[in-house]
Amino acid sequence: MKTLTVANQKGGVGKTTLTVHSGYAAAGANLRVLMVDFDPQASLSLGFNIVQPNPEYLTSADLFSHDPVTKKPQPYDGNIDIIPADERLFDLISASTDDAIRARTALRAIGKARKYDLCIIDTPPERNLLLVAALAIADFVVIPMTLGLYEQGGVERLIETIEGTRMALNPSLTTLGIQLMKTNSKSAREREQVQAMRDQFPEYVLKQELTELASVRQAVNNRLPVWHNPRGSSHEKAAKEWRLATAHILNEVTR
Amino acid sequence: MSSVNDMMGKLRAAEPTEVDISSIDVKPQARKKFEDENHTLQGLADTIKAHGVLQPVVLRPLGGGRYELVAGERRLRAAKLAGLTKIPCRIRQRSESESALVQAVENIQRKDLEPIEEATMLKQALEQLNGDRAALLREIGKKEAWLTQRLNLLDLPPQAQSLIDEGLTTDVTTLNNVRQLARKDPAAADRLVDDARKTPAGGAQLRAKSEAAKNEAKGKANPSKAASAAPGGGTKPTVATPRDRSAETPGAAAVYTGGAGIGGAGVFPAPPMKPHEKAITSLVEAVRKPGADAVKLLASISAPDRELLEQHAKAYFEKGRQSTDLVPGILAGLARNEFGKAPVEFFNLTAFLLAQSKAEKMTIDAVLAAIATAST
Numbered sequence: 001m002k003t004l005t006v007a008n009q010k011g012g013v014g015k016t017t018l019t020v021h022s023g024y025a026a027a028g029a030n031l032r033v034l035m036v037d038f039d040p041q042a043s044l045s046l047g048f049n050i051v052q053p054n055p056e057y058l059t060s061a062d063l064f065s066h067d068p069v070t071k072k073p074q075p076y077d078g079n080i081d082i083i084p085a086d087e088r089l090f091d092l093i094s095a096s097t098d099d100a101i102r103a104r105t106a107l108r109a110i111g112k113a114r115k116y117d118l119c120i121i122d123t124p125p126e127r128n129l130l131l132v133a134a135l136a137i138a139d140f141v142v143i144p145m146t147l148g149l150y151e152q153g154g155v156e157r158l159i160e161t162i163e164g165t166r167m168a169l170n171p172s173l174t175t176l177g178i179q180l181m182k183t184n185s186k187s188a189r190e191r192e193q194v195q196a197m198r199d200q201f202p203e204y205v206l207k208q209e210l211t212e213l214a215s216v217r218q219a220v221n222n223r224l225p226v227w228h229n230p231r232g233s234s235h236e237k238a239a240k241e242w243r244l245a246t247a248h249i250l251n252e253v254t255r
Numbered sequence: 256m257s258s259v260n261d262m263m264g265k266l267r268a269a270e271p272t273e274v275d276i277s278s279i280d281v282k283p284q285a286r287k288k289f290e291d292e293n294h295t296l297q298g299l300a301d302t303i304k305a306h307g308v309l310q311p312v313v314l315r316p317l318g319g320g321r322y323e324l325v326a327g328e329r330r331l332r333a334a335k336l337a338g339l340t341k342i343p344c345r346i347r348q349r350s351e352s353e354s355a356l357v358q359a360v361e362n363i364q365r366k367d368l369e370p371i372e373e374a375t376m377l378k379q380a381l382e383q384l385n386g387d388r389a390a391l392l393r394e395i396g397k398k399e400a401w402l403t404q405r406l407n408l409l410d411l412p413p414q415a416q417s418l419i420d421e422g423l424t425t426d427v428t429t430l431n432n433v434r435q436l437a438r439k440d441p442a443a444a445d446r447l448v449d450d451a452r453k454t455p456a457g458g459a460q461l462r463a464k465s466e467a468a469k470n471e472a473k474g475k476a477n478p479s480k481a482a483s484a485a486p487g488g489g490t491k492p493t494v495a496t497p498r499d500r501s502a503e504t505p506g507a508a509a510v511y512t513g514g515a516g517i518g519g520a521g522v523f524p525a526p527p528m529k530p531h532e533k534a535i536t537s538l539v540e541a542v543r544k545p546g547a548d549a550v551k552l553l554a555s556i557s558a559p560d561r562e563l564l565e566q567h568a569k570a571y572f573e574k575g576r577q578s579t580d581l582v583p584g585i586l587a588g589l590a591r592n593e594f595g596k597a598p599v600e601f602f603n604l605t606a607f608l609l610a611q612s613k614a615e616k617m618t619i620d621a622v623l624a625a626i627a628t629a630s631t
Binding site for chain 2: 012094096097098127128132143145153155156160161162165166167169175178197200203204205
């Protein structure tokens with residue numbers, strides 16, 4: 001099982017939307033996918049329609065427990081299972097790095113036993129033990145980023161966290177790069193910024209940027225991938241962009 | 256046991272805080288220009304000679320006692336020029352790609368913004384933070400006055416706008432001076448712009464002129480006040496109408512003004528609230544509190560204000576009824592600051608949504624009941 005973590009220490013950049021779509025894309029490519037919610041705000045869980053986790057199934061806080069894991073991830077749909085967040089996750093925000101290692105061991109065992117191809121972890125928008133645990137478990141991390149005025153701090157702090165986690169807990173963590181989110185193709189200034197970034201650092205900014213389009217929000221609200229049954233040219237555009245972006249990320253992770 | 260803070264602390268421990276300049280490799284960087292007329296390399300070298308390198312450069316270990324420069328090429332060049340052999344540094348255990356990522360992000364942020372662009376982005380950021388100025392100031396690390404000056408640029412008088420449009424200046428201080436001047440003495444502001452057109456001068460000169468004109472206008476008796484005072488005498492009855500009415504119904508007036516906490520005092524003075532808006536504020540605040548008697552409060556409102564209140568609510572109820580698509584309707588209301596968290600805005604939104612929830616007729620009671628339910 002390969003593990004991909006989606007992270008940015010700034011909120012509102014579209015982390016969960018990217019996580020969900022990567023999951024749908026992988027399931028569509030016939031991979032067995034395990035989605036894991038490490039954010040106490042539980043947006044990913046909501047995205048898969050889990051408002052209150054079913055006590056029969058595993059939640060992400062269970063991974064940190066000293067008791068052996070006996071429950072299973074909750075099946076969502078065909079190829080997708082999910083380990084949702086529950087309130088106990090709040091208590092783990094300042095847990096120790098030993099707990100992160102325990103969660104990694106537990107998750108890897110589940111991956112092996114249940115033969116998942118890919119695990120995708122959604123993270124809280126701040127540096128705490130849950131973010132560090134998600135980075136300690138991951139093979140790859142992708143950084144969704146918007147082009148606002150104050151994005152730099154979020155990315156810089158995250159890279160610091162990645163460095164620290166790599167040194168202390170996970171030497172094989174690879175940074176895939178920045179996924180540009182919610183871009184505006186009509187803003188000349190933004191076009192210029194993106195071009196400058198690509199000219200100077202072509203490998204580190206993922207090729208397909210994702211435009212801010214209403215159809216993306218609607219798809220999220222309907223709990224469907226944006227490429228489901230696209231109607232109208234703007235929806236088609238969004239569908240195409242998201243297909244390409246997630247395909248690129250998955251290629252990098254699974255090759 | 257180790258906390259996240261310990262872990263991050265270890266990242267910093269055992270790092271040298273100073274290295275030999277000769278052990279630093281510099282990769283060719285995107286930035287080619289290291290000086291301009293205001294920031295010469297020699298100037299920085301002189302500062303470094305006098306005070307040392309104040310901000311450490313950022314390095315990445317390459318192994319074998321060698322480092323690669325991540326950030327601070329200008330400082331490094333100036334330090335060499337100043338004859339230093341060692342330079343203070345911070346070491347980052349970054350992979351090459353992560354160093355490049357940080358540089359990429361830094362570079363796009365560093366691109367000089369036109370002040371108006373910057374102001375527009377600040378306004379958007381402020382909206383994202385639900386208008387929380389303190390939070391925005393924390394995020395950008397600036398002072399309140401700086402933010403105010405920037406935001407003021409979005410509300411410029413025509414004279415200042417001409418200066419920008421005609422490419423005469425984009426200097427924030429100058430524009431703010433003209434802004435204040437135009438308020439006190441519009442004719443003087445016109446003259447200043449004309450003058451700038453005829454004799455295009457350097458930025459510093461125009462700034463000084465605008466400063467002088469602003470101070471001169473301040474010194475004079477306020478002409479706009481003086482001008483409005485005379486005709487004001489003749490139009491007294493209409494201007495004073497609301498006040499007269501509240502005097503007729505002292506009980507109601509006491510109720511309205513009693514509901515304190517009407518909006519935070521922002522930098523832009525909010526337009527004064529109309530009596531029925533004050534009534535809405537009091538009512539909404541009352542129903543949000545447990546145990547308050549909104550019915551009694553409603554009954555205490557004077558008949559004319561009550562009518563205005565009904566009209567106001569009906570207007571939003573009608574909008575809601577005619578809106579076939581909920582989302583654009585709500586977004587438009589939010590964009591116009593008609594909908595929001597503040598009492599009047601929340602009242603408007605509730606009246607609007609009430610029509611959407613299949614209510615046949617609008618009543619103030621129903622709106623207040625909905626607000627009360629939402630607040631429990």
